[in-house]
Amino acid sequence: DAGVIQSPRHEVTEMGQEVTLRCKPISGHNSLFWYRQTMMRGLELLIYFNNNVPIDDSGMPEDRFSAKMPNASFSTLKIQPSEPRDSAVYFCASSFERQETQYFGPGTRLLVL
Amino acid sequence: QQQVKQSPQSLIVQKGGISIINCAYENTAFDYFPWYQQFPGKGPALLIAIRPDVSEKKEGRFTISFNKSAKQFSLHIMDSQPGDSATYFCAARTAKYIFGTGTRLKVLA
Numbered sequence: 338d339a340g341v342i343q344s345p346r347h348e349v350t351e352m353g354q355e356v357t358l359r360c361k362p363i364s365g366h367n368s369l370f371w372y373r374q375t376m377m378r379g380l381e382l383l384i385y386f387n388n389n390v391p392i393d394d395s396g397m398p399e400d401r402f403s404a405k406m407p408n409a410s411f412s413t414l415k416i417q418p419s420e421p422r423d424s425a426v427y428f429c430a431s432s433f434e435r436q437e438t439q440y441f442g443p444g445t446r447l448l449v450l
Numbered sequence: 451q452q453q454v455k456q457s458p459q460s461l462i463v464q465k466g467g468i469s470i471i472n473c474a475y476e477n478t479a480f481d482y483f484p485w486y487q488q489f490p491g492k493g494p495a496l497l498i499a500i501r502p503d504v505s506e507k508k509e510g511r512f513t514i515s516f517n518k519s520a521k522q523f524s525l526h527i528m529d530s531q532p533g534d535s536a537t538y539f540c541a542a543r544t545a546k547y548i549f550g551t552g553t554r555l556k557v558l559a
Contacts, residue, residue, distance in 0.1 A: 341493075370546075379551040380494070380539060393546060428493050438484075439547065441493030 339363070341442035343429050349448045355417040358445045361410055362431030370439060371404055371414050372428040380428075386412065387434075419449045454542050456550030463557050469527040471553045473540035476521060480542035485514065485525050488537045488552075497538070498525070530557045 342361040350356055362369050371383040384394040389406045397404070401420070406412040416423055426446050430439040455474045463469045473483075484499035500507045500514040500523065507514045513526040527534055535557050540550040 380549040382546055382548075385546055430493070438496045438499075441486075441495065443491075444493050 341429055341431050341440055343427075343442035343445050345445060346443060347446045347448075349450065350419055351450050352420055353418045354449075355415065356419045356423075356447060356449075358414040358416075358427050358429075358447070360412045360414070360429030360442060362412070362429070363440055364410070366431035366433050366440075367409065368432045368434060369406060369412050370430040370432075371412070372430065372441075374426045374428060374444070375424075383414070383427075416447075419447075421449045423447065424449050454540055454548050454550045456540050456553060458553060459551070460554040461556070463527075463530045463555065465530065465532060465557055465559055467530050467557075469525075469530045469534065469555055469557070471525045471538050471540070471555070472522065473524065473542075473550050474520075474522045475542050475548075477542070477544065478521070479544045480548075482543040483514070483516065483523050484541050484543075484547075485512075486539040486541060486549075488539065490536075494539055527555075530555075532557045532559045 344359045367388050369386045372380050374380045383396045384404045385392050386406045404414045426444045428441050428444045430441045432439045457472050485497045486494035487497040488494040498509050498512045500516050502518050511528045516523045537552045537554050539552050541547045
């Protein structure tokens with residue numbers, strides 16, 4: 338079975354540019370999570386969707402970040418405009434309701450110059 | 451109160467030794483405590499998990515010990531192997547997961 342799919346795997350962009358990260362959750366999972374991982378702050382939850390509806394976006398750092406889930410099989414995380422401090426690895430994870438296991442994708446490594 | 455404090459930050463163990471990673475929490479509403487393993491360039495993957503009504507859970511060489519009164523839980527890796535070298539995260543769940551800051555484990559051959 339395919340796991341969580343993320344694209345791109347690596348992204349290098351210049352400050353001020355728009356960045357869009359994509360995620361396809363595991364089929365049948367109805368909860369989707371976006372995380373950011375840095376050495377300084379560890380793994381931080383940015384936003385969480387349930388049945389395509391954003392439930393908790395309290396971790397979104399600021400208005401430059403936005404996330405959408407137009408259907409059960411696709412989500413995007415957008416940063417506009419990007420800044421060097423946004424450089425991190427962004428993970429998408431999915432789960433079935435409150436089932437214990439969150440399955441993580443391989444991550445997108447973002448570098449903003 | 452939503453934090454999960456993890457220690458140590460890094461750990462070096464000889465092959466065959468026991469690796470121990472500790473986590474502490476404050477929020478008594480947490481109802482599930484998983485441990486995740488992350489290899490370089492990969493996403494975290496569930497390793498083992500425990501509920502607060504159980505004091506210990508063992509899966510192969512991996513054991514979680516849970517102390518509800520002390521609000522602490524730990525991961526023990528018995529007979530540590532070089533292939534166990536990875537970053538380990540504890541986590542705790544209410545409506546969402548709160549992750550520890552991670553422990554980078556290196557097992558020397």
